[in-house]
Amino acid sequence: MTFEVLELNNPPVNLLIRIDGTSGLLACTAGIRGLARGKALIFTAKGLFMEIAFYLYTISLMIVFITTGAVSLSAFFVSHKRSYLYITVLFLSYVLEEALIFQNDYLGQNMAFPMETFYSIEHPVLRTVLALGTLQSMWLVACDYVDERSRALRLVPACAFVAASLGVGMLAPTCALSQWAFYSIRQVFMLWCLLYGFWRYRRETSLVERTRLARHRKLFIAVFVLVWCIVAEDTYMILMWSPGQDSISSMLPLYVCERNFSETALALMFAVFTLVEAAKTLRLRFNEPPVAQEDSHARRMADALPAFCERHGLTAREREVLTLVLEGHDNQNIASELQLALGTVKTHVHNVFKKTGTTNRNELLKAFWAEA
Secondary structure, three states: OOEEEEEOOOOOOOEEEEEOOOOOOOOOOOOOOOEEOOEEOOOOHHHHHHHHHHHHHHHHHHHHHHHHHHHHHHHHHHHOOHHHHHHHHHHHHHHHHHHHHHHHHHHOOOOOOOHHHOOOOOOHHHHHHHHHHHHHHHHHHHHHHOOOOOHHHHHHHHHHHHHHHHHHHHHOOOOHHHHHHHHHHHHHHHHHHHHHHHHHHHHOOOHHHHHHHHHHHHHHHHHHHHHHHHHHHHHHHHHHOOOOHHHHHOOHHHHHOOOOHHHHHHHHHHHHHHHHHHHHHHHHHOOOOOOOOOOHHHHHHHHHHHHHHHHHOOOHHHHHHHHHHHOOOOHHHHHHHHOOOHHHHHHHHHHHHHHHOOOOHHHHHHHHHHHO
8 A cells, every 4th residue: 555645734734645546535644633743733713613513513413313212212112113113223323323423523632643544444343233223223114114024034134234344344455445345335235125125015916005115105215315325425535535725724524534414314314204203103192002913914004093084084983984994894794893774884984985085995995005
């Protein structure tokens, strides 16, 4: 590995390192915010502004993600839906990883930053564990959503991720390409989650189930786009970007080298989505505790029924009729089940059709699962 050293005259940075003539990321002999040749470095106004801005930025993100995890945990306690527990672990892991970046930014002040370690992957085991907590939680949420129960399928992607990450982080040579590969493995895991969900949707033969799976297609598309934005940003920042002297004097490279703003956007989108869904669950379950269901189809129906009935203004009796309609009972069976006259049941069914904007049972089923 060869180093090209360019002298810069302006403090607080005195060296810019190019490795093999490729990436121009920053490294200093005495540390970006450390000591240069035995003399204290003087912050520029731009550098001070940058430090304050990224301090507030990091703290704000951590508050948002901690709040999201807490709300998701509350939703789990009142609904018993495992997806909320997985999401709690997801945001807890992400917050811990943000805290690691925060530590590198602010607790390591006045420490040397050796040139030869700039492209090294610090704490590869810890970073892999934290990333696994985030990505495996995301994968388990996806498995629950498509009703995938295979234990092997739930665990194999995680094992592959750990093996690949530790292999690159601990065995690969220290260079820009190794660092890029280490972080790109995460995007491969996320793309696997998306592609598997799409494959399950394509092979699903039930129109009702396809309708249910497609209800979050906008979120799916947004995640797909942002994952590729993460890859593009990592590629540019790690393999291509060469900061100019002005950006160095503001200490911008120090703060952006461990951050990916597309990844932050993705995390914030997940946070907003989680807060909205958890708020719905908490509001609906406040007066109506969950009912234990062994069958996954019945459990999903029981979870979605309160919101659907409230949205369309169904009465308590109409809700009972709707439940039996969704279970496949005809009018005569519903009349026997609820001990009502057949004519009364027909009236209730007609009212359900009218309030939900449907004309027959098939349309009602599709409308229900589209909103479930």
